[in-house]
Amino acid sequence: MAQRLQELCALLVEDTCGYLCSQIFTTLAENGRLSRFQIQQHTHIPARQLRTALAVLAQLHLLHHYTGDEGLTFYSVDWRNSYYLTRSNRIISLAEDRYGEGAGKIMANLLQLGHARVGDLAQAFDFTTTKPNNEDDPCREHVNAEGGAKTNGAGANHVRKAPDTKINTVGQFHATLRKLLKAGLLTKVNKRIYTPAADLDAEIEEAVISDRFPDGKINGPRKQAEFKTAVNSLKRKWRDNDEFTDRDLESKGTIRRPGEPPGKRARVNGGLTNGAGHDDHIEENAPKLPNEMVLKVNYAQFVLAFRTDRLEQLAESYLGPVTAAVYGALLQALEGKVRARDGDIQADEGSDDEEDDLPVASTIEVADLLDPTVDLTLGIQGMSDTHQLPNGDTKGKKKAKVTDNESAGIKREHSDDESEHHPNGYISYESRNKRLNLVEDHLKLLEEHSKGFCKRVGGAGHGEWRVYFSALTDTLVQTTVDATILARFGRTHALLVRMLREKGRLAEKEIGALTLMRAKDVRSILTELQYAGIIEAQEVPKDTSRQPTRTLYLYFHDQKRVQSLLLQQTYQGMSRMLQRLKQERENYKNAIEKAEMMDVKQEELNSNERDAVMQWREVEEKLVIQIQRMDEQVALLRDYSGKDSSLVS
Structure with a gap:
């Protein structure tokens, strides 16, 4: 285990579980797998406290253990789950954004407990018998479009979201768990x-x-x-x-409509006008998960979700928010077809190309995931004069004309008879076709971009699309490396590194000729970059004497090595931030403890104590934000490519 990663993980375990667990974790990280007796010899911890600490670490999945044929159990650290402690807040926020406030609460409980039974998780929710607000009027929020769309434009969240974000009933609780399990964000414990x-x-x-x-x-x-x-x-x-399947439900594998008695057919509309409110009926009567099923958070699947957000930001910087929203929906559709795990199975030698293993998503799947409030006419040339309603209708009787002021894109023309009104908010076949065509146009823009955000590989479902994540990840890593060099050394150093990346190994005279710089200036820059580990030099002797004056030095830039170097430096920076956070907490210890005491309100603190608490909150916020930013750097350099090298770098 790398020394800086070991230091970081030990600090995270100490902050989460206490000093005793951190001491055991550090001992196992330094000495490898040990038995309980050997751990006690190294740490001198009493046997009773040692058993308790090991149980806590195993409960939070920070340790591996294996019992051999002799009956002796050996323990080893799980460095991945130990590092994932830094991403708890991001995991909860992402679950809330996609699946609602109730999903975030489930994630928070599982992150705190490590793993838990379904029956125990249900006890954390105060289920009431009252109906949700939208059950009084089944047709509410279905007037303009699907999912209660009210306005146009690209919102903060571009992926379709459940209208009811809280969990009020047992049915909603089990429905949310099933969604998280099918998405791969939760996994069964065995x-x-x-x-x-x-x-x-x-x-x-x-x-x-x-x-x-x-x-x-x-x-x-x-x-x-x-x-x-x-x-x-x-x-x-x-x-x-x-993996979770429908066999895990209490229905014992029987297939019938929710709430339908055996041997009878359910009513088409579910007893409601136009089928409104049928989803709530399904959630309340769908098969429940067994109370004895044990669940935990699948951190590896969240890595894919974080990669989706990062790539969507990259697309937005080049093509705008609307096209980026379509790209985010495509990435999420592909994400749902992959079950990520730590240490996935490697491809067999001699198998087909890696391209064949990548999932594909159709335009229909992308449109179903896309938020209906996004105005897809924005960013497509010739569509800005026609206003699209959330249900796919267009408003306006002017035929679209191409002008010089319109943004570059795919030309599309729409006639005057496209404006239609469809009652009850349901989208007609024609309107849905128009929406699919617009989604396809945005995907074509992404395909034609120089970054190669996606590629069309088939024609089913209005087109099938594939994303080559390795190439996009390499582009992001290269951009990050260049930005780091630019911030640390300056523009000239960054220019020289980019030239070495493109040209390969070059001598000092060749570098000076290409950059139009004096040999003295080039030598100083190369020495500075070599000392920082950004570039390396290869010695090529001209004769057998191997004298420095008779040796040719070829300079080159190894991006993989620089990537590993930046990763280790980021680990060290995160460790220093956690140590600073601990020290600042000690400085404000008295005010923090008094503010956190039971039955003590904010008004009961004096002015000095209130100022101290406010200062502590400001300092904590700054340090936590810095840690999260560095974690995003780690995710890019280490996790997004799927080739984790933290143990050997």
């Missing part, structure tokens, strides 16, 4: 989740050898390829068995 990856791989290999290679011989390239394929297949089978 015994294998505590097993270290090396022990799990050894167990799988042993099972494959005993089943398919009874003689124990896997020599030769053919048998080795067959063995590797069988190991990955068994590992995938185990993981698929651990």
Whole structure:
């Protein structure tokens, strides 16, 4: 485990679980896997307190443990989950934005408890028998469009959101859990989740050898390829068995409409006019999850969600908020087709290209996820004169004309007879077709951009689209590296690094000729960059004497090495921020403790204490924001590519 990552994770564990757990975590990180007796020898912690601390760390999934055939249990650190403690607030905020306030509360409870039974999670909610406000009038918020759309334009959240964000009933609680499970943000807990990856791989290999290679011989390239394929297949089978499916519901696998008696057909409209309020009826009568099912947060899936937000911001900087909203919906549609896990199965050697493993999403899926309040006519040339209502209708009788002042885009013309009124807020087939065409136009803009945000790969569902995340991630990393060099050293240094990245290895004279700089100035810049680890030099002797005067020095820029260097420096910066936060908390300790005492109101504090509390809150906010910004840097440099190198860098 890298030293700076170890220091950071130890501080996070101390802030979450206390000094005793941090001491155990540090011991395991420094010495590797140890038994409980060996941990006690290193830490000198009493046996009773040691057992309690190990139970707390295991409950929060900060430790792996494995019991061998001898019955001796060995413990090791889970560095990924330890680092993920920094993302608790971002995880809760993202769950609230996508699935409502109730989903955020579920995430907060699971982050605090590590894992919990469904029945225990339900106790955290105060369920009432009163109906939600929108049940008094089933047709409320369905006048203009789907999902209660009221206004046009790109809002803060561009993805369709549930109208009722709070959990008021048991049915809504189980419906929210099912949404989070199907999205992969929650996962079931089983015994294998505590097993270290090396022990799990050894167990799988042993099972494959005993089943398919009874003689124990896997020599030769053919048998080795067959063995590797069988190991990955068994590992995938185990993981698929651990995924949430409809078999996990209490319906025992029976398929029928919610609330329908066996052998009878449910009414078409659910007993309501035009089917309004049918979703609430489904939530209340849908099969419930078993109370004994144990759930935890799937941090790896949230990494994909954070990557979606980052790429949407990148698209917005180039193509505007509306096209970025469409791109965000595409990314979320692709995100829902991937089940991310820490340490995913690697692709088999000799398999198809990596492109074939990437998911695809159709234009229809993107339109269904897109917020209906987004005005898709913005950003498309020839559509700015026609105003689109949330339900897809257009208002205005002027035929669109192309002018020099309109933004560049795809030309589309709409006639005067496009303005129609559809009662009850339902979108007609023609209006839906117009909306799909607009979504497709925005996707074409993304495809034609030089960054290559997406690519059309099929024609089903108004077009199928794929995103090459590795290329986009490399672009983001390269931009971040250049911005860091520019901020630390200046424009000339950044220009020289970009030139070395494009040209490869260059000598000092060649660099001076290309940059039109004197050799003395070039030498000072190269020395400064080499000392900082941004560039490296390769010695090429001209003869066997290997004298410095008879040696040619070729300078080059290794972006992977610089990326690892920036990652380690970011770890160190986060550690210093946490230490500063702890020190500042000690400085305001008396005022904080008094403000947090039971039955003490803000008015009972004197002026000096109130000023101290306000100063502490301001300092804490600044430090926490800095930690979150550095965490975004870590996510970009380490997590978005899927090739985590923190243990070896």
